[in-house]
Amino acid sequence: MAKGPYSDKVMDHFMNPRNMGEIEDANGVGEVGNPACGDVMKLFFKIDDNGVIQDVKFKTFGCGAAIASSSMATELLKGKTVEEVLELTNNAIVEALDGLPPAKIHCSVMAEEAIEAALKDYYKRIGKDPSIVDEMKAKIKNRVKS
Amino acid sequence: MAKGPYSDKVMDHFMNPRNMGEIEDANGVGEVGNPACGDVMKLFFKIDDNGVIQDVKFKTFGCGAAIASSSMATELLKGKTVEEVLELTNNAIVEALDGLPPAKIHCSVMAEEAIEAALKDYYKRIGKDPSIVDEMKAKIKNRVKS
């Protein structure tokens, strides 16, 4: 069979999405959308007292790449600490999916943004300034650069 | 076999031209050419004392239509009187050939012109004013019109 626009990994996650659904008692929820094409991605975190992601689930309205990016992101997140989570870039998601078509890279970016949004929600809920997420993110980016 | 640009009649006269050659002792020779495409047609008449065409031959440099028009003209001319000969129009030649492609009609016109030229030459040789041919032609045309 001729190769399709998506890798086998993408198709696998599209057909068998991991961690699909909602977490009733989530303590971090992030929802982002792409105005260009209308995709919406919602992430649910259950983070324990040590700042470790105990559970993560997603709901996504979007194309194959959006669904696969969400699913892959949840897999990569589980068991990670908040700090580690922020180090997860969209590139890592793309790589883990064995690539995405150029026009679909934005789906992985959306996943990265959803993670940030969920973490901000988490910090807000535990009474911290959510902008800490931006600072942490900036720090990571500087580290990567230097 | 698919139909070609020429009728079977044209092809027959092209392949088996009638009266091809020269008449050594011709008493009327006409040569006309088509500057547009370079065709040249030469007619030789042997006209007896009663003004009847005893023999006629042609030589032609030209395409299939030019050769067939020459050949057909000679067939139509033999045994005719000078007056009858002038009544032979290019349309009659085209008809006798079962048609010619539009772009090749000029080949039949050339044949009509060659006949006129040969007759003028004949009149000149017998000491008459060759313009008599033009007058006779004009008369015929008027008759046809009215």
Next chain:
Amino acid sequence: MIYLDNVAGTKPDPRVVEKMLPFLTEKYGNPSAHFYPLGRESFQAINEARENVANLINAEPDEIIFTSCGTESNNLAIKGVANSFKYEGKKHIVISEIEHFSIQNVTAKLSNQGYKTTKLKVDNNGKINLEDLKKAINDDTLIVSIMHANPEIGVIQNIQEIGEVCKEKGVLFHVDAIASTGHIDVDVKKFNCDLLSLSAQNFYGPRGVAALYIKKGVHISPLFDGGYQENGFRSGSENVPGIVGLGEAAKIAKLEMVQYSKNMKYLRDKLINALKGMFSFLHITGDEKDRLPGHVSFWIEYIEGESILLWYALKGICAASGSACSSNILAEDEEDLAASHVLTAIGVPNDICAGSITFSMSKYTTESEIDEVIKVTPEIVNRLCEMSPYYKK
């Protein structure tokens, strides 16, 4: 495999292929070579094809020009009259909002030459309003170009009435009949049209060949300059096997269209009725009465078109979607993704990746194939709804 993307091209009729084969093997002559039989055979073959195409649309053979695709026919029609000396000075074009890119983008290109375009709105069923058309035409109007049937939402325009308006107003009229020819009656005399595009791949002919009807007396400036082919309207060596295939497809359509279209209509109505009963949030697009036989199109709230397409494909069903996400997967940039202009024109919310799907059947489509679609659709929709943050049970 269940192939329901026939607006993207049909399976060629085996009789068409059989007719083409000699011209790919032993009959390879150039139709411009009139002086030997091999060339004349090709010449005769394309003229026979020309007669068959003319016959299908009630035109004369010398009003048919062969081209390489529907897009070429549409470009040749519009640019052809725009660049013809005969119509110099007229600089206004009327089209509809739901024309194909090969019309939309042509008028956009012509704006560089000072042409203005009015795009007629369509109603929620995809139909043009005749009053709008009358108002749109002015003294500067060169041509009106309207699609007979829309491949995405299946709607059929009242082409005859549109043609009458154009005739009354004295403007040229081009009909893009690429999605309709070979499926429903296309008749240039009834349509009162000056130009009409059709394409072989849309009705059981081969890919790579199409035609443009140019009414006697109408003048176009060619897109290709060169030799003497196609009366100078379309220079270039002819696609002889393709043209022969188009001719055969036209001949078959003329004879069999009424029958197979009837069958397709039955299957269409069966599928539409089943879909309408499945989900309150599934919306049929396009006029339900004036629509192509075998054409079923809809959109689903809460879920996205590409995902639906992919799932259908996994179930062996080939379909199409007008969603932005599925629009141009080869683009280098997400900016190049765009939701279908046809869907937004009929009022499908364009701020979301519409979950639109088009099924287009062929004369080969069977009832059991349609039953299979009816069977798998709820599974797919439920699965994706479950995943959707918008969907609430």
Next chain:
Amino acid sequence: MIYLDNVAGTKPDPRVVEKMLPFLTEKYGNPSAHFYPLGRESFQAINEARENVANLINAEPDEIIFTSCGTESNNLAIKGVANSFKYEGKKHIVISEIEHFSIQNVTAKLSNQGYKTTKLKVDNNGKINLEDLKKAINDDTLIVSIMHANPEIGVIQNIQEIGEVCKEKGVLFHVDAIASTGHIDVDVKKFNCDLLSLSAQNFYGPRGVAALYIKKGVHISPLFDGGYQENGFRSGSENVPGIVGLGEAAKIAKLEMVQYSKNMKYLRDKLINALKGMFSFLHITGDEKDRLPGHVSFWIEYIEGESILLWYALKGICAASGSACSSNILAEDEEDLAASHVLTAIGVPNDICAGSITFSMSKYTTESEIDEVIKVTPEIVNRLCEMSPYYKK
């Protein structure tokens, strides 16, 4: 039948047809349909073809655009750069006197947009003088377009040297390699060219498909506006079977060209030598060294080309002539007949219907076929000479 009009189109290689067949029957998917296997197969097939074509001419796959005929490729090349925003302002084109109509008439059309064309003269062998070229190029020059090999007189230009001049002068260079590709080495890097046209029917591919090489970085404005196909350079549904055939033809040529061209050269030289010994008034046209393998062209004093053609046809031999009389037999008017501009350019008397003949062989031509031509030629020539008022024994 002895087919010696291969410049008008070759017999497709049976392997080419075999490769095409699935795409006329079971693999009918639209290459833009990426979401189901049937579409993807077509997509993959045209990309494989693209690689094969690129490989044949030493280009990259994404530098190849598929078109419908050589004429389209030539039009797209010249009009494409003329209408591109990138080269705005440059309004001078250089071609030669012996270019094909699809170049000559394009530059004539562009004169309406203010373009000026310099036509380089050729010498009696049909070759361009490099000094003339250098002189012709000025600050206003947009593009130089030169034929690699001429189909009528077989002459091959020093394209590499011409390309160097263009590069030095900083002007675009288009090569019309339609008559040469698949017969002799065509290499876009060696040629230093920006654009190059080739066509399937000229080297054992099917009619109705061709290609244009567009060097990376070179910009053209498309002839067809529409959808996303061919990167937007050539919108319109693709001729999938045709493209697959072109790809296969390119693959075969790459592997086998050297061998079959050697055989054709042998037959060519045999025929030329035989013809030269037959009549003092038979004149070979075109360069005798730099000429296409399998290409033999000449003219005969005293007799006319169409008559010769017709006689050859009656003997079962298919050939071509550049005589006015045979030029456009479908014309409505004798005014539309014209002697070949190529022959007049190399000094063949144009006040007469030159008795010109072109024999062009293929890889399928056999020695016994050439022997037959050698046998019947004196009969035919003698017969027509006998009939000619010009000829004196």
